[in-house]
Structure formats: structure tokens, C-alpha cells
Amino acid sequence: MSSAPLRTYGGVSGTDRQAERRAQLVAAGLDLLGSDDGVRALTVRGVCRHAGLAARYFYENFADRDALAAAVYDHVVEGIAATTLEAVQQAPADADAKVRAGLARLVRAVAEDPRRGRLLFSPSMADSTLAARRVASTRMFVRLLGLQAREFYGVDGSTRLDILAEMLVGGLAQTFTSWLDGSLEATEDEIVGHCAELFLAVADAP
Template structure:
């Protein structure tokens, strides 16, 4: 094991230290990208925020865009994991699962506004983010389709894909407006209204599964 990355200092391997530095850079990138000047994120600024030199930046990321992608993936994975865990813990009732998933998502963007800005802010016009947002909308639509199959027995179809894309896009726009302050509703009210909409759409598709 000749590489310096395999050496152990104070009980911590080089690979572990590298992972820690990568996590620091992603957190610093989230601070900057999710802040008020997200489009001004640069390698120099993120290194200064993380307290690391550019040498350590380039051991984890090829360039700024690769860091932006990692930050975005981190946000999507955090929110998706929280929502899926909430759904799994909600019990067998479909409406309870819908409420649990929506509560988790809304709370995640409310508690950490950086997440909401990275996912939804219209002021972040980076072409890379636009592309990643399109990819994540497809990802969340597939999660929604999976839950529809599991909870309602709805088979895959272009119609179900349409409904999933409609719901995901509508939720994203709703949370965008809410975070921007143009929707004067509480967190509980946002969840309640969205649950009603999601449940109505799910119930509408459910009979097609048995018919």
C-alpha cells in the first residue's frame, strides 16, 4: 500500500480525510450557492469559505461546475432520502404516505432555505443548474410513479407519467412562490393544500388500475 492516501494519521486514513475535505467543500458550496450571491460562486471563494487551499479543491473536483453538480446532488439526495423515510414510516394508508412525504419536503426547504434556493430560485440562472433541475424533476417524478404503483396499484402509462410531471412541476412552482414570499400561507397550510391536490389526483388515477 504505497500511496500516501492510504497512510494513517491520528487514526484517520488519507481517504477519510479526503472525504472530510470534500464534505467541507460541498457544505461551503451550499452556503454560497444557496446564499444571495449564488451565481458568484468561484473556486477561490469556496476554498476561502471552507478554509482549504485550491490544492484540496482539485483533489475532489475538476472545476467549479463539478462542485455545483455535487452540491445539487447533495440537496436532491438529502430531500429525497428524508421524504422516502417519512413515507416508509407513515403506515399503509395512501393519504398518510402522501402527507408524510409532502411534510418532509416542505419542512426540508423551510428549515434550510439554502436547499430551496438551490432547487428553485429563479435568480440562479447557471445553465448547469437549469439542466440539473430538469434531471431532478424527472427523478422526483419517477419516485412519485413508484409510490403510485405501490400505494394505489396504478400501472405505468404515459398518462401516469403526465400526472407525475404535472404534480412535481406544480409543487416546485408552489414552493418557489412560497419561499419568495408571494404565497402568504403557513407551512401547515401549504402541506394541507398540496395533500388535497395530490390525493385528488391519485384517487382519480386509482380506478384505472382496477378497471
């Protein structure tokens, strides 16, 4: 990656121009990674052609294609986590409302952009350079669910809560995987409704 000073040009700072180019490369990377060819489609030449940028701009931002793949994955996960958490926080102070709001936002985020679904849940990514990223993002969502449960119910952490968070996040991920590959036939509303019932049943269990 280049460390040369970035000059202002046309009233736009060098730092802003670099950020714009980085965003273009991340967007192009998402298009390629989210395609049917997945990781195989992601090459430095391919992403530069897709973004309409010279290769030197790629290396200005990323060491190699694996670094770009990681940045694309983190961008998608962070965006989904932020909008899901926002939906939960804005919902009425009621367990049913908060669970359904969070699940609805999560399901919509995956359904409205098939690229996200392939990136996060396609089995073809399981053995790629993104495998470690998937493990880390699962751990993040488990922690996030546990934190929200502790805050809402006013309880301390426990082994039981940890296990429940693991099961719910893991089960939801498998549900998405089956839904997106077509082996589970269900509407968005059905996914949200049935998963919400399970989340709430677990929360109410003694």
C-alpha cells in the same frame, strides 16, 4: 484531481481525510450557492476561504467550480429524496397519511434551510450550470412519485399516471418557487394541507 496515494496520518486514513475535506468543500459550496449572490459567489478562492482549506485540496476533489456546484446540488437533492421517501415508507398504510407525511417532510426540508430552497427553486439558478441538474432532479422526482403510486395502488404504469406525475411534481415546484420568493403567502401547514388535498383528489379521480 490528484491521484497520489493517500497516507494514514494521526490514525486517520488518507481516504477518510479526503472525504472530510470534500464534505467541508460541499458544505461551503452550499453556503455560497444558497446565498443571495448564488452562482456568482461560488469561486474556487471563495469556497476554499470559506472552508478554511488550501486550493490544492479543492483540486484534490473537484476539477472546477462547476463540478463542485453539481456535487452540492446532488447532495441536497439526494438528501431530500431519501428523507421524503423514508417519511412515506414509515407512515401508516393509508393514502392520506402517506401523502401528508411525504409532503410535510419535503416542505420542512425546504423551509428549515433557506439555502436548499434557493438552490432548488430560485429563478436566478435557471440559466446557470445547474440548469441541467434541475431538469434531471425533476425527472427523478416524477419517476419516484410514479413508482410510489404504482406500488401503493397496485397498478401498472400508464400514460395517464405519467401525465399526472408530471403535473403534480411541476405544480409543486412552482408552488415552492412562489412561496419562497414571497409571492405566495402561506404557512407550512397550509402548503402541506392544500397540496395533499390535490394529490389525493387526483389519485381518487376515475
